Amino acid sequence: MTQKDRNPAEASPAAPLHMIDIIRKKRDGAELGAREIGFVAAGAADGSIPADQLAAWLMAAWLNGLSLDETRALTLAMRDSGEKFSPARLGKRAVDKHSSGGVGDKTSFLVAPLAAACGVAVPMISGRALGHTGGTLDKLEAIPGYRTALTLAEFEAVIEKCGASIVGQTPKLVPADRVLYALRDRTGTVENPGLICASILSKKLAAGLDGLVLDVKTGSGAFLRKMEDTEFLAALMVATAEAAGTRTVALLTDMGQPLGRAAGNFIELVECVELLRGARPSYSEDVRELSLILAGWMIALGGKADSQKTGYTLAEVALTDGAALAAFFRMIDAQGGDVSVFDDPAAFHKPGATKVVEAWESGFVAEMDTTALGWAVQRTGAGREKAGEPVDPHAGILFHARRGARVERGEPLATIYATTAAQLAEPEEILRKAIIISKSPPHAVPLVGRVFTRDEAEKFLQDGVR
Ligand code: URA
Numbered sequence: 001m002t003q004k005d006r007n008p009a010e011a012s013p014a015a016p017l018h019m020i021d022i023i024r025k026k027r028d029g030a031e032l033g034a035r036e037i038g039f040v041a042a043g044a045a046d047g048s049i050p051a052d053q054l055a056a057w058l059m060a061a062w063l064n065g066l067s068l069d070e071t072r073a074l075t076l077a078m079r080d081s082g083e084k085f086s087p088a089r090l091g092k093r094a095v096d097k098h099s100s101g102g103v104g105d106k107t108s109f110l111v112a113p114l115a116a117a118c119g120v121a122v123p124m125i126s127g128r129a130l131g132h133t134g135g136t137l138d139k140l141e142a143i144p145g146y147r148t149a150l151t152l153a154e155f156e157a158v159i160e161k162c163g164a165s166i167v168g169q170t171p172k173l174v175p176a177d178r179v180l181y182a183l184r185d186r187t188g189t190v191e192n193p194g195l196i197c198a199s200i201l202s203k204k205l206a207a208g209l210d211g212l213v214l215d216v217k218t219g220s221g222a223f224l225r226k227m228e229d230t231e232f233l234a235a236l237m238v239a240t241a242e243a244a245g246t247r248t249v250a251l252l253t254d255m256g257q258p259l260g261r262a263a264g265n266f267i268e269l270v271e272c273v274e275l276l277r278g279a280r281p282s283y284s285e286d287v288r289e290l291s292l293i294l295a296g297w298m299i300a301l302g303g304k305a306d307s308q309k310t311g312y313t314l315a316e317v318a319l320t321d322g323a324a325l326a327a328f329f330r331m332i333d334a335q336g337g338d339v340s341v342f343d344d345p346a347a348f349h350k351p352g353a354t355k356v357v358e359a360w361e362s363g364f365v366a367e368m369d370t371t372a373l374g375w376a377v378q379r380t381g382a383g384r385e386k387a388g389e390p391v392d393p394h395a396g397i398l399f400h401a402r403r404g405a406r407v408e409r410g411e412p413l414a415t416i417y418a419t420t421a422a423q424l425a426e427p428e429e430i431l432r433k434a435i436i437i438s439k440s441p442p443h444a445v446p447l448v449g450r451v452f453t454r455d456e457a458e459k460f461l462q463d464g465v466r
Pocket of ligand 1: 190197199200
């Protein structure tokens with residue numbers, strides 16, 4: 001390379017930076033330094049870099065990928081782009097759980113109170129429905145009065161009182177991600193491991209977590225379908241968060257069917273409250289088990305158990321003795337929610353239209369296209385078509401048969417709750433195509449697959465297995 005060809009972005013470490021040089025460098029496949037990455041994140045957050053240049057940089061990063069060092073630098077720069085929450089004053093270790101998104105994935109409503117009841121602080125900053133997956137905030141807002149937009153001072157006060165608080169992102173928290181995520185959504189640059197890792201972890205690390213449990217979904221309802229991509233993302237997130245000082249573990253878990261019975265808004269909370277009240281319906285066994293496993297890790301990372309196994313046992317006690325239910329109701333009450341809707345959930349639940357879909361033939365539930373089922377749930381009115389639209393708290397689908405179940409023709413397979421009668425046909429049509437009934441049962445799929453701790457994640461990344 002002659003002096004003339006050299007990119008000015010490679011000039012001396014103290015030289016002023018220019019976005020055009022950084023875009024060209026990334027476009028040409030070179031690795032950016034932490035200072036350049038920090039310049040991009042700060043410029044996204046304060047609006048000093050225009051959207052067209054950020055979009056060009058995102059596409060260059062998507063096409064050429066981000067190295068481990070670039071991913072780490074972007075995560076930290078985005079974390080530091082706005083306000084941060086400090087759990088230090090709580091006097092307990094702060095641990096959260098993040099799920100990569102699924103259908104009927106309601107474990108947040110169980111793991112937060114389970115870990116809180118076992119003495120761990122849970123500052124949980126959650127999101128809304130994304131694509132075919134449901135959103136924790138949309139579900140919680142089905143409870144009349146529940147406030148998801150708290151100030152950081154209110155957030156801290158709720159955690160102090162109840163052990164856990166589940167809220168939405170504030171406008172000042174990680175502003176770089178708000179800008180970059182919206183641009184990624186519009187420019188086809190979402191599905192890149194480095195960008196996903198920085199986006200998810202910047203928000204989690206801005207909550208000052210001591211520990212983080214990542215539930216990375218696999219199977220027909222997951223965002224990433226290829227096992228090697230899922231494993232790489234899990235390992236990348238563990239190594240990046242650990243390097244930032246947060247003890248982290250990632251579990252690969254099955255999303256080859258909806259988790260539990262309910263997928264929607266209020267109906268998912270009802271399923272969780274049933275479990276928190278000590279019920280053990282067979283159709284919710286997977287939600288119960290996965291929540292105890294995740295809570296076991298949270299309790300161990302929170303220093304309240306010497307191993308995940310002991311954490312699991314402590315969580316199970318908190319589930320059966322009512323301590324977790326009390327913590328959940330205290331949190332709802334502290335955030336303005338009316339817990340009396342759970343006195344008689346059936347009386348509160350008023351969907352606009354209901355339809356029971358019966359099995360069209362006898363056999364085994366062999367396959368469920370869970371992404372399609374997620375879209376069916378969204379079409380009931382439980383999700384939104386456009387950003388900012390309201391969702392129907394009463395809408396959703398109850399699944400009566402799990403994968404592997406034997407069903408007889410005419411037996412109820414699912415109950416659709418829609419906003420209007422006109423919104424019943426589309427979810428039903430999707431459901432009839434997405435559920436395959438066959439003569440023989442499918443192979444069993446384990447609920448939890450590979451687990452990445454720090455050592456395993458680092459080894460995986462060093463081996464370069466993709
Ligand atoms: N969730 C996030 O917050 N960011 C991503 O990039 C993907 C999922």
